[in-house]
Each structure stands twice: as structure tokens, then as C-alpha cells.
Amino acid sequence: MNAKVKSRRRQNIRYRIRRKISGVTGKPRLSVFRSNADIYAQIIDDTNGVTLAAASSRDKDIAAQKTNKTEKSKLVGAAIARKASELGIQQVVFDRGGYLYHGRVKAVGDGAREGGLQF
Secondary structure (H helix, E strand, O other), rough: OHHHHHHHHHHHHHHHHHOOOOOOOOOOOOEEEOOOOOOEEEEEEOOEEEEEEEEEEOOOOHOOOOOHHHHHOOOHHHHHHHHHHHOOOOEEEEEEEOOOOHHHHHHHHHHHHHOOOOO
């Protein structure tokens, strides 16, 4: 599959997902972005248009770990859950960003659930 076609297809899936879900003040959106090397997670309040918390595999404490990308993704999920609990957020809406809920994206979700987030 051509790279242009593949990215356009993911973009269309992402738009379809975003039509259905939205993060409100009481239940913000946990958005995941996956690159080839790293993974990023943000908790976003869509009504105000602000990012409340963010974590990535490039953070110093996570990047120092000598594990594979899936394990680092789980650590990112735990880190975002820790930051959310400091802000008093228990429930979020999970936005997989057009990726399949499998592998590293699922590891972020599992890490966030183990950290205490509900979605």
C-alpha cells in the first residue's frame, strides 16, 4: 500500500472516530499518537481546547528504561494515569487516533487502566 494512501486512510478513520467522541470537562479525551519510534499520550479537554496532561516515551524516566516499545508504551499509560490522578481526573474517553486497538496502543490503554483511569 502506498504511504500516501495509508496515511490518508488513517486520517479518514481518525475523523470518523472524532465525530463520535469528544472530551468534555468532566470526562476528557485520552488521545494516543504512535510514531515508528515513540508513542505519545495527551489528556485533552475539547470544550476549552486545552491539553491537561501529556506523557511520551521520550520523557527522561521512560526513555532511560531499556525495554521494548510495547513495554515503554505501558509505562506511558501509567505515567499519564499518574498525571491525571494528580489533576483529579478518574474517567476519560479513549481516542485511539485511527490506529487499531492492538499492540502499543493497547499497551497504553492497559497501563492507564492499571494506573487508575476508567474508560
